[in-house]
Amino acid sequence: MTINGIDLFDFLTAILATGLLRAVPLVLASLGDVFAQKAGLLNLGIEGMMLAGCFFGFYAAYHTESVPLGLLAGMAAGLALALLFAVLTVHLRVDQVLVGLAITIFAAGLTGYLFRDLFGGQNVSASVRPMTIRIPLLADIPIIGKALFDRQLLFYIAWLLVPIFAFVLNRTRFGLNVRAVGENPFAADAAGVNVIQVRYLAMSLAGIMAGFAGAFLAVADLKIFTIGMTVGQGFIALAITMIGGWSPWKIAFAAILFGMLNALGDSLQIIGVNVRTEFIGMFPYIGIMIAMIVLARRTSVPAALAVPYARGQR
């Protein structure tokens, strides 16, 4: 099928394939951030954690030529920053927005510094080969086959995490505690939930996932690091968590939507339509704002989001 000489099938395949790939970092970071936000933590450090995941993941993968080690390094970097965030906001009860921005500023400086210092600012790529799995028969389905069933292992893992996170959040003790802490920490405390511990765990999970998201981007997807390469994707993930109403399923849907918006420019180029990249580049950011306007009234925010908790102080 062609319109104006453009093959619609090619376009659909391209936008589905790249869109789903671009959505992976968003969904990974958002899934972790659900737990942070549900536990009452507004993590503006997520951008920095993702960027740290990019750099340290890339650094490890570059030297070891191993994807798993790269991912582990990225997650560790995200976790380290998340613990810093938790100490300052949960323990010392300093304002979350201040601490989050501090961490993002710090991580942007740190990764820029290290990249310049260790790689001389040269664009080098890590020679890693992420394992790909082609699912027979299914991969031959037109349009969706190549986009869904002929991908690298991590791609499948990322999307499998959606039901797992939904299960943990909605059906396990830990998930229940997280939700209780975010709604009413005093009641949760009275019911015997260790508020501090739950917030630490939720934040750690968020940090690990943000680091994972960054490492996926830099190691498994692009195989390079560039300074400031996340260009707000961490913040987008944070917004997606809100837009998705703190539900992993809806978040996955929103992430795919914004992944496709991210991929729009590339997909148009693949089919030979030249649109100014600057023009298309602003779509995801405008999309986030529109989605927030449309959905703002329908979602209920965790009541204790961004509110520090101290026993006996209401």
Added chain:
Amino acid sequence: MNERARMSSISILPIVSSVLAIVMAFVIGGIFLEANGKDALHAYRILFERGLVNGDGLTETFKKMAPMLIVSAGLLIALRASVWNIGIDGQFMVGALLAGVAGAAVAGSVPNPLMWLIAAVAGIIGGMLWAVIPALLMVKFNLNEIITTLMMNYVAVNVCAWLVKGPFRDSSVVAPQTKQIPLADRLPFIPGTEVHIGLIVGLLCVVVVAILFRSTVYGFCLDVVGRNRKAAIHAGLPVGRLAGSALILCGAFAGLAGANDVLGIQGLFKANWDPGYGFTAFALVYLARLNSLLLIPFAFFFSFLLVGGDSMPRRADVPTYFVGMLEGLMLICFAVAVYLERRWHAISERIRGRPDDRIEPESSSGPSALEGLEISS
């Protein structure tokens, strides 16, 4: 301790903790440099020499102070009202672009002072335009301004690049940029120096903001909204309109800063020119404890950091990004300092055995002003 000594110790403490946070950040940064195999003392010497001692460097520092002062004066208004405008960068860029276009369009055909005025107004309009959108979204749809202002930054980067490569492009040069304002028509120097008069504009901005908060009803209302939004609603204040206006005013200042850099230094707007003052201004205003007059010394400090940092890669083999890292460390140390300060107050009150009933001086800031954060609902 008598009453007077107690009051003075309270007003000094916030500054002390800011300074301590800065010192700690330098110490941690130094340890990091040493661990990374650099000569930290040498690097810091370069930083200070270039930014503070060296004549050219000092001139550069004073030049840099102009945008720092203007931007942070605006950010102070927003933060005092507990409005988190993280979109300074976008507002700055749009302001700079419009100022560049308007200034170059009328340069030569009107007297220079009028051209500067036109460019400044264009910059202010550009900055306001970029702040009006998140302000409306915040007031009408109750959307969290943190996210919207952040998103507007990325939109601005793309829109400005698109405009400067398209409609506003100066086709006589290869690089995508707006038409240049001739060197002779730029802002003049302050007599006896090589610093353009933008510095005076910056100082005026700070004075205006100081007067706004010290002696106007509007400033007082902003403070009430910032300190306790619920109380402000109960008192019948138009909270939405006040918060929105603080955001738009902040955008106006950011746009003016953009015009200042175009008229004083750049002479044009280039694609991808984003000095990224937003995060620096954030650190600056916080360390100045949301106190208007303290903005001046801290603006000087951060300008010197930026200027000194630029010479570190060449002369000390330390990438410029180190300064960004230091800023982050300062804010992290500042967060710890805020906590310690709170502990200090709690302990000293307990020793004295009476409730904390003092009136907060202007210089005190921090979480008390910031707990009213509300997310879209």
